[in-house]
Amino acid sequence: MGYLNNPVATNQAISADGWFSTGDIGTLRADGSFVYLTRAGDAIRLGGYLVAPAEIEEVIKAQPGVAAAQVVAVDLDGKTRAVAFAIAQPGAEPDAQAVIDALRDRLAAFKVPARLWWVDAFPVVNSANGTKIQRNRLREMAQAHLGQVPSRD
Known part of the structure; x- marks a missing residue:
């Protein structure tokens, strides 16, 4: 998992415990689905x-x-x-x-x-x-x- 041919971006996006940070902000519904709101930078x-x-x-x-x-x-x-x-x-x-x-x-x-x-x-x-x-x-x-x-x- 990560960015194709971009190990620096991959290292920045994956935390030490293996979580991938997409840079997206949203809410988690009771059924486990994700509602996208915006990019963190926006x-x-x-x-x-x-x-x-x-x-x-x-x-x-x-x-x-x-x-x-x-x-x-x-x-x-x-x-x-x-x-x-x-x-x-x-x-x-x-x-x-x-x-x-x-x-x-x-x-x-x-x-x-x-x-x-x-x-x-x-x-x-x-x-x-x-x-x-x-x-x-x-x-x-x-x-x-x-x-x-x-x-x-």
Whole structure:
């Protein structure tokens, strides 16, 4: 078990007692099945809770006129806050503030994005595992919208 032709990644993923760390976060059901929530690297700590961005994204996508959404975390006024980028459905012109207001009825207050910006497309990169959305680039875009200098850590 492990990563093909990548012993370093295999050694990092398998613990001393033989457990394989997938990097996935989920819950275990009573019947023993696993419910996938998010990748560990994608989870955001908001209001003291570990939150899967996909949870917020699904609620945004359920709003009229929204085709797709992505959520990232940024520092805003000294607190980690969710911010969102969304793509409108063709011909739709949804209002960002109206979407955020609707989310207040459907999400805990700490999960409601502080800002929402409309984009034509999300920044992506093609890799051996398919096309992936560049969350780091979205974070940089959010920082630029907020007038912050993106961190290069």
